Amino acid sequence: MDRALSMLGLCARAGRLATGEPATVAAIRSKAARLAVLDENAGPNTRKSVTDACRTHNVPLFAARDVGKAVGKPGRMAVAVLDEGFARRIAELFQA
Numbered sequence: 001m002d003r004a005l006s007m008l009g010l011c012a013r014a015g016r017l018a019t020g021e022p023a024t025v026a027a028i029r030s031k032a033a034r035l036a037v038l039d040e041n042a043g044p045n046t047r048k049s050v051t052d053a054c055r056t057h058n059v060p061l062f063a064a065r066d067v068g069k070a071v072g073k074p075g076r077m078a079v080a081v082l083d084e085g086f087a088r089r090i091a092e093l094f095q096a
Contacts, residue, residue, distance in 0.1 A: 004062075004093035005070035007086065008037060008079065012071040016083035019071055021046045024078040028053040033080035034087030035060045039067040042077035050078045060087075062094045 011017045018027040021042075027033040028050075038050050040063050054061040059080075068076035081087040 001064055001094065003096075004090050005064060005066070007090050007093055008067070008070050008081070009072065011081055011083065011086040011090070012073075012079075014083070014086070016081065016086055017071060018080040018082060019068075019073050019076045019078075021049060021078045024080040025049055025053045027080040027082060028057050028059050031057065032082050033057075033059050034084050035062070035081040035091055037062050037064055037067050037079050037081075037090075039063070039077040040065050046077050060091055062091070064094070 018024050036054050036059055067079055068074045071079055
């Protein structure tokens with residue numbers, strides 16, 4: 001999981017990541033998101049809105065700890081990966 005979070009940080013530095021619940025949900029709804037990651041400590045409203053958006057738009061969703069810290073924005077509870085290549089690699093790392 002640490003490697004997946006490191007890859008999320010790289011994705012953020014490349015500018016291919018939407019951070020925060022509103023931006024994540026907007027990216028999912030606009031079909032720009034290829035994958036979403038939700039912090040395990042996210043509140044119930046954030047968890048519900050991101051989960052519902054992912055389910056509706058068939059976007060893979062993963063959970064991890066300290067997502068905001070990994071992307072250099074502490075306190076962010078949800079992120080959406082906007083790049084297909086990054087999304088594929090991050091999904092592989094989460095599933096490993």
